Amino acid sequence: MAIKYSRQREAIKEYLMHTKDHPTADTIYMNIREEYPNISLGTVYRNLNLLVDTGEIIRISGMDGSDRYDGNIERHYHFLCRKCHRVLDLDMDSIEQINEIANRNFPGKVEGHVVHFYGVCDECM
Amino acid sequence: MAIKYSRQREAIKEYLMHTKDHPTADTIYMNIREEYPNISLGTVYRNLNLLVDTGEIIRISGMDGSDRYDGNIERHYHFLCRKCHRVLDLDMDSIEQINEIANRNFPGKVEGHVVHFYGVCDECM
DNA sequence: TTCTTTGCAAAGCGTTTGCACTAGA
DNA sequence: TCTAGTGCAAACGCTTTGCAAAGAA
Numbered sequence: 001m002a003i004k005y006s007r008q009r010e011a012i013k014e015y016l017m018h019t020k021d022h023p024t025a026d027t028i029y030m031n032i033r034e035e036y037p038n039i040s041l042g043t044v045y046r047n048l049n050l051l052v053d054t055g056e057i058i059r060i061s062g063m064d065g066s067d068r069y070d071g072n073i074e075r076h077y078h079f080l081c082r083k084c085h086r087v088l089d090l091d092m093d094s095i096e097q098i099n100e101i102a103n104r105n106f107p108g109k110v111e112g113h114v115v116h117f118y119g120v121c122d123e124c125m
Numbered sequence: 126m127a128i129k130y131s132r133q134r135e136a137i138k139e140y141l142m143h144t145k146d147h148p149t150a151d152t153i154y155m156n157i158r159e160e161y162p163n164i165s166l167g168t169v170y171r172n173l174n175l176l177v178d179t180g181e182i183i184r185i186s187g188m189d190g191s192d193r194y195d196g197n198i199e200r201h202y203h204f205l206c207r208k209c210h211r212v213l214d215l216d217m218d219s220i221e222q223i224n225e226i227a228n229r230n231f232p233g234k235v236e237g238h239v240v241h242f243y244g245v246c247d248e249c250m
Numbered sequence: 251t252t253c254t255t256t257g258c259a260a261a262g263c264g265t266t267t268g269c270a271c272t273a274g275a
Numbered sequence: 276t277c278t279a280g281t282g283c284a285a286a287c288g289c290t291t292t293g294c295a296a297a298g299a300a
Binding site: 061062063077079081082088090091092093095098099101102104105106107108109110111112113114115116117118119120121122123124125 | 186187188202204206207213215216217218220223224226227229230231232233234235236237238239240241242243244245246247248249250
């Protein structure tokens with residue numbers, strides 16, 4: 001099925017491109033609702049899934065309760081503050097070589113990994 | 126509140142100590158039910174939480190849909206097969222130093238990380 | 251007895267889905 | 276026109292919780 005333009009989807013993408021927060025679907029919903037008061041949470045979820053599938057945004061899973069979304073699709077790492085529960089970007093060297101370390105004694109094939117860091121952010125210290 | 130003995134909790138712990146699978150709460154429930162047919166899923170969840178809190182078992186989150194549990198509390202890494210969805214232990218060197226790498230340019234304090242690997246296991250290749 | 255744990259069922263939370271309607275191409 | 280996207284509400288999967296009854300100390 002071909003993808004058609006939708007102003008709601010555009011607004012969601014736009015929003016994610018201009019924030020450095022890593023908002024949840026619900027937060028995105030609350031924000032988009034200011035411009036499109038009738039948008040439904042279901043539409044937000046459907047569009048987030050679509051944008052993740054097309055590679056236009058990234059989904060960050062396994063941090064907190066709910067998934068976060070990120071308009072920055074460059075490979076980077078995330079940090080979760082255990083006090084304020086904000087998700088921050090980490091400016092750090094690549095650790096892609098951990099795949100190789102994992103592969104050494106493994107009979108199958110390690111293709112990738114998910115990492116995230118946690119601790120206390122500067123504002124909460 | 127003091128912790129009192131419970132045969133159900135003992136059975137859950139026992140079960141986790143003797144399996145190398147990384148079962149979900151539901152799988153544990155199904156298995157314990159063979160010995161305790163009246164046990165409820167709520168009891169399984171309550172005991173799993175209690176055992177995680179006391180450090181007797183480990184919870185593995187963010188792999189699949191549901192959390193997995195592990196009776197092996199030694200620091201080790203996990204692998205999720207994207208075909209059969211089994212979770213396997215990885216026999217690999219420590220990568221604890223990634224915390225330090227993450228800390229280098231970070232204004233807050235990185236205390237820990239969650240990593241898991243994915244790919245195809247030997248049986249699915 | 252006293253306080254913890256249980257079984258049950260209901261509720262919670264985040265996310266997905268069916269459907270009739272709307273809107274993009 | 277034709278098909279994809281929307282809003283709404285219901286349903287989903289996993290987990291937690293309130294409560295009265297049962298069990299451990």
